[in-house]
Amino acid sequence: MLLIACPNCGPRAQAEFTFERPLASIVTPTETLPDLIHKLFTRENPRGPSWELWRHTYGCAGWLKVHRDTHNHQISAVVPVDMETPS
């Protein structure tokens, strides 16, 4: 089980969080149909570092951007959703 460092609450067990989706697959309200189809049905499944959207559902309920390596589960950054992702 992952240990996720919530910027509001500190390190907490994965069981308190909900995985939402990769950041790259967020469908905006103004998305074109081809982009929407790509994001929903033919999206990437990267092996390696990936930015993801999580929610600290059973904590502060905040939405978080999590930089997680899908191969080894190392988490290198967790930031609130309204902050720019460090490149």
Place this chain on the structure above:
Amino acid sequence: MSGPMRLADGGLIDRSRPVSFVFDGKTYQGFAGDSLASALLANGVVLFGRSFKYHRPRGVMAAGIEEPSALVQAGSGGRYEPNSRATDVFIYEGLQSQSQNRWPSLGFDLGGLNSLISPFIPAGFYYKTFFGGPKLWLLYEHLIRQMAGLGMPPTKADADVYEHRAAFCDVLVVGSGPAGLAAALSASAAGSRVILAEQDERIGGSLLTDPATIDGLASDLWIAKARETLIAAGGRILTRTTAAGYYDHDLVNLVERLTEPGQTPGPDGLAQRLWRVRAGKVILATGAFERPRLFEGNDLPGVMLSGAVRTYLRRYGVRAGSRAVITTDNDDAYRTALALAEAGASIAAVLDSRPADGDRSALVQKAVAQLPVHFGAKLIAAKGSAKGLKAASALIGGKVTALDCDLIAVSGGFSPVVHLHMQAGGTLAWDELSGSFSPDLTRQNQTTVGAAAGADGLSATLLSGWTKASDKAKAKAAPTCAAEDDVALNIIADWEPAPQASLKKAFVDYQNDVTAADLDLAWREGYRSVEHLKRYTTLGMATDQGKTSNLVGLARLAKSEGRPVPSVGLTTFRPPYTPVTLGVLAAEATGAHLDPRRRPVLYNIHAAEQPIWQPVGYWHRPRAYPMGAENLHQAALRESLTVRTKVGVTDVSTLGKFDVSGPDAAIFLELICATTVGKLAVGRGRYTIMLREDGMVMDDGTVWRTEENRFLLTSSTGGADRMAAHLSYVRKVLAPELKVAVANVQEHWAAVAVAGPLAKDVVAAVLPQMAVPRHMSLDRGALAGVPTLTLAASYSGERAFEIYAPSDQIAPVWAAIAQAARDLGGCLYGLEALEILRIEKGHIVVGGEIDGRASPHDLGLSKMLRPAGGYIGHTALQRPAFAESGRLQMIGLEAVDGSAIPEGSMLLTAPKTLPVGHVTAAGLNVIKGGSIALGFLRDGFSRTDESLIAWSPTRNQTAKVKVTAPVFYDVAGVQYRD
């Protein structure tokens, strides 16, 4: 003395505390501190069970948790555990245990005939029967299921109590042998908080078998001192506690046994405890397993691992035989030979496969001086029966030689226990000389020490534990042992059986009955990848997960392939390390504790009416309020009829409710809702649907404009949590720029629905100062001094109102409304009537018609969609697939043959054809009678009046049906209007 094989003294058993226990109906005596295996061996028992496939007689092979053969079922009734290893059960007064896989009895086993037909049960037997066609499999299946299998599953509910506990530490040490203790002492000295987990009931590991002198102390004293030091520094020592799984970010699950299998727990009632330990650093001091060797009959009772023979001798004071043959490729087995000789056994031969011309250690020289030691020698075959060993034949000096023996002690080298290291994502390095994999790279904060890391000899083991546990540890401060206790293996790994041995009875996997011949056959048949070989032969797939067998099997495959062992590869190590009971994983989360039960605020008031309850999500709601001797169906029908003809009252407090406010509230809701929202006048509301971004309907509800910039949004009870998360997602992630606040007010407001032709009169009676609101309008009022919000909306199809009040003040509101309705001949109604009424009107529900696969078009709701678009799901609705023919479209169904349409049935055009649709909800016509249903049918909108068959294979029911529009009552829609 308890039993003929028990030595007069010695061992870590308490001879002042005899313990009686039962095995296969016979009572035996052992001592406190005995394992079931040691106590039975002491009593001269050699036969412990029958093998899985061939029902061959099996004894005990090991002394620890790696035991593949001696499986027993322990306990009875609600305290019962099958497939327990006799070596891993410590006896207690009254222990009931039984052998497994024997019929009718252990000594006389009919299944043993399988041994005679074993040539006909080759590797991959199961797969091969499939190729013979289904009939052949059906023939074999019956026989296989009868004969194969491990212990019987329990038949009673588990009587025990389990708990979970979370813990944190700087350093978790797994294993309390010399390496683990040195590591724990080192970490503790450096100021770390330490948890030490030991699966045995006492700490010490290999020191319990091979006592030594450490730092000038006898090892039992050194162990006791280590314990005191650790506890004094605030450390925690958990015995009988197995590290079962190593998960991401250094989370380790420890299973602590507070009772032995079948044992009644102490006063706190706990049987086992699961520790979820998040550790700063994990030190694995898990030791090594001795490997068996390949020879004919290597599975017979009396063939044991060399280290196990020594453990029984030294720890339990049990001599497992009186005339022994030792077969080895390393020095360790010489300790066994000398210990046996010292305990009065005669040694028939020490067969050492290493060449005669090498350097010999002092230990070997000592043995050569006393015992018949033969170098370059191998065992060919063990001979014996269920009663034990009789003889053996060996290859000595190139000649086949007969040996007289009743015990064979085997050492094929040692495999480091790398399971947890591998679960943690580590890699392994191969050492050809010792024939073993030991940990190489690690991914987590974890290090392996001692024999598990390939340390050879006690001195290296202690040093490894001490120095790797802490950055601050200085090597010169490490515990040291006496020179004579520092025994190196000097191993030359030898995998090759003697050429004279028949491999058809040379077992690799004892628990799954896989022989070396099976592996060779599988290889010849093309199963050359280690993963294929495993599945084809079942090598390593038994409850012991191949702890003793995997490497022997790999070496065999490598030889067939002509490749080195590491290039053949390994199968994946998965948790749990040893079997874990489901009880301890579930712990408190069973029965009523599995899910929370949520009670609506009016729960106790409903309870006074003695309703039939129904769980809806986590909520418990009244399903019907039977009167007199009514059953559910009769009560629901009466309630439905009362709503249709007079008035009914029901509790709708559990609906999802959201207060949406702010200057951009309307813009926000037009993202959420696929219907028009912005044009709503203050005081008006309307029915709405919410779509997912892929265009499917997610939920439905109503949206009300209570003020210019404030709305009340309702959604289904079961979908309320999902809707709350969705609203948060849209607000915080998709549209953070909107000036809007969303409050989940599901439990702030309670609500009472009043429906029926007389509903208006009820509202007028209880809220006399307020004009009755028009359909889809709202108004505020006060009832019994409680502020109310009355929404005029209909779900049942009748004129209806929902009266909202603050949850903590709803009781008088409910009482007044219920009384007013009863005064007019009305009644309370529950979920079953609600369901009947909504089916009759063709109103959709989440989980029924809103099943995640239906678009608004499929549900016939196209006209409701906001033409301008801009709502979530609008873009996806342009996908061409939504316009194609063949989509499942919502329809109504009427039974035409007088039968009831079965719930959940599929729709067929003719018997034995493929289904063209399905029924989502079956109900009845309340006033006219007759069975009706809602469902989906391919291109259903254009198939009205078509005749179909509704068929439920699970209920074995059929009805002839006619397709209709999905509305059966008040088709014109006038009943619910003003």
